[in-house]
Amino acid sequence: MSQYDYDLFTIGGGSGGVRAARFAGQAGARVGLAESGDLGGTCVNVGCIPKKLMSYSAHYHSDFSDAAGYGWRLDAQPGFDWNTLIANKDREIAHLNDIYKRLLDGANVALHRGFATVEDAHTVSVDGRRFTARHILVATGGHPERPDIPGKELGITSDDFFHLTALPKRAVVLGGGYIAVELASILNGLGSEVTLVYRGERLLRTMDADLGAFLADEMAKKGIRLVFKANIEAVEAVDAAQAGEHAAKTVRLSNGEALQAECVLFATGRRPTTSRLGLEKAGVALEKNGAIKVNGNFESSVPSILAVGDVIDRVALTPVALAEAMAVVSRLFGNGERMMSYQNIPTAVFSHPNIGTVGLSEEQARKEVGEVKIFKTEFKPLKHTLSRNTERTFMKLVVDAGSDRVLGVHMVGGEAGEIVQGFAVALQCGATKAQFDMTIGIHPTSAEEFVTMRTPVA
Numbered sequence: 001m002s003q004y005d006y007d008l009f010t011i012g013g014g015s016g017g018v019r020a021a022r023f024a025g026q027a028g029a030r031v032g033l034a035e036s037g038d039l040g041g042t043c044v045n046v047g048c049i050p051k052k053l054m055s056y057s058a059h060y061h062s063d064f065s066d067a068a069g070y071g072w073r074l075d076a077q078p079g080f081d082w083n084t085l086i087a088n089k090d091r092e093i094a095h096l097n098d099i100y101k102r103l104l105d106g107a108n109v110a111l112h113r114g115f116a117t118v119e120d121a122h123t124v125s126v127d128g129r130r131f132t133a134r135h136i137l138v139a140t141g142g143h144p145e146r147p148d149i150p151g152k153e154l155g156i157t158s159d160d161f162f163h164l165t166a167l168p169k170r171a172v173v174l175g176g177g178y179i180a181v182e183l184a185s186i187l188n189g190l191g192s193e194v195t196l197v198y199r200g201e202r203l204l205r206t207m208d209a210d211l212g213a214f215l216a217d218e219m220a221k222k223g224i225r226l227v228f229k230a231n232i233e234a235v236e237a238v239d240a241a242q243a244g245e246h247a248a249k250t251v252r253l254s255n256g257e258a259l260q261a262e263c264v265l266f267a268t269g270r271r272p273t274t275s276r277l278g279l280e281k282a283g284v285a286l287e288k289n290g291a292i293k294v295n296g297n298f299e300s301s302v303p304s305i306l307a308v309g310d311v312i313d314r315v316a317l318t319p320v321a322l323a324e325a326m327a328v329v330s331r332l333f334g335n336g337e338r339m340m341s342y343q344n345i346p347t348a349v350f351s352h353p354n355i356g357t358v359g360l361s362e363e364q365a366r367k368e369v370g371e372v373k374i375f376k377t378e379f380k381p382l383k384h385t386l387s388r389n390t391e392r393t394f395m396k397l398v399v400d401a402g403s404d405r406v407l408g409v410h411m412v413g414g415e416a417g418e419i420v421q422g423f424a425v426a427l428q429c430g431a432t433k434a435q436f437d438m439t440i441g442i443h444p445t446s447a448e449e450f451v452t453m454r455t456p457v458a
């Protein structure tokens with residue numbers, strides 16, 4: 001009989017925690033998992049899934065007007081009902097919460113509902129109940145932060161966005177990262193008047209510079225007002241007697257402007273969730289921002305305490321948390337063949353239009369590789385000839401001039417995430433530009449442009 005209650009105890013039932021617990025359970029380990037909120041974590045409840053569902057909803061706005069050019073007559077003005085969308089979204093999420101529970105049950109994982117803290121290298125306490133484990137895996141994710149400005153409590157974060165009780169008439173979104181542009185696009189598509197305020201000079205500053213610049217133009221064409229090089233200095237209630245999420249607020253910007261909006265959404269950053277976990281007392285070293293420091297095996301400074309996902313602040317994406325969890329389980333309970341690679345992680349931004357990107361940006365490639373060839377194209381997709389929609393598509397390849405390897409594939413346009421996923425496999429296999437050129441295109445698609453760009457522009 002083992003000296004511990006469990007072989008693995010996972011704190012957090014989000015993407016990383018559930019994946020690790022499930023696969024460890026399936027491998028025969030005795031597994032416990034603590035979750036203080038809803039199963040599925042950020043991605044299922046207040047991240048990827050509700051966001052994508054709401055993005056689909058927001059796309060209907062342009063789909064209805066595109067339809068006219070294709071001969072469809074909409075005799076009545078299409079109307080949108082926020083409560084229907086939110087209720088249907090909530091029902092789907094409740095369904096996913098159940099699926100996660102069944103997955104854990106199916107792998108014999110003992111679920112402990114409640115807030116977990118770490119007591120020592122092998123002990124966890126969940127709302128006062130103590131459990132011992134050979135390995136403790138911290139997968140507590142991250143949470144959004146509000147800027148420290150007067151009136152910050154009058155604004156909301158992405159967590160609150162998914163539970164608004166009505167579509168705001170006017171919204172100010174603060175931030176230039178992917179969450180800011182996605183939520184701004186959703187609000188715009190659903191009919192809010194949106195201003196996006198960002199202290200930087202271009203959107204999505206960690207990605208290839210062309211993507212953020214192209215997206216900004218497209219978002220502006222759709223009616224989103226973009227205010228760069230400005231910050232929100234204060235949020236004030238217009239009428240002090242009126243409070244609540246629907247009340248009008250005055251938003252004071254650092255450039256002297258004062259905007260009026262019912263909704264002020266802060267999308268300015270996320271922080272790893274480690275406070276109140278007892279980690280430092282247990283000897284676990286943290287980064288300045290609270291992230292757990294881990295080695296290549298995801299072990300913290302206390303080797304029996306491991307961590308994966310947003311809480312280690314490497315690449316905050318669901319598939320990355322899943323892959324890190326698989327690497328941990330494979331090493332602890334399997335044959336160790338699943339390793340984590342951070343090379344060529346593809347990602348999408350579900351702004352309108354979408355972005356899909358994998359590999360190096362032009363800026364990174366010039367720094368890391370030196371001489372590169374750049375191929376770019378920009379065009380009106382076939383669909384928008386008859387629709388008369390002015391949205392354009394942008395594609396870019398970054399190629400190593402020496403080896404001919406394709407280092408980066410970038411796109412702004414319809415279904416960019418769906419298209420770039422396949423090209424990520426090609427990059428993972430080390431495909432060269434010559435191999436891209438040898439590939440026959442699928443006609444007529446936008447994606448075929450990626451294999452027909454012949455002349456470098458730089």
Ligand SMILES: Cc1cc2nc3c(=O)[nH]c(=O)nc-3n(C[C@H](O)[C@H](O)[C@H](O)COP(=O)(O)OP(=O)(O)OC[C@H]3O[C@@H](n4cnc5c(N)ncnc54)[C@H](O)[C@@H]3O)c2cc1C
Nearest residue numbers: 012014015016036037041042047116141309310316317318
């Ligand atoms: C608005 C938004 C959109 C996003 N869109 C995408 C996207 O399109 N694609 C993508 O790949 N990624 C997206 N992400 C990121 C993705 O959601 C995260 O990278 C992913 O959820 C991280 O998984 P995790 O397991 O590390 O943490 P989480 O999924 O956050 O899970 C952590 C869990 O731990 C629980 N917990 C915390 N502390 C305790 C405790 N002490 N005791 C018990 N339980 C605890 C929490 O309740 C939570 O359920 C998005 C994120 C946001 C906010």
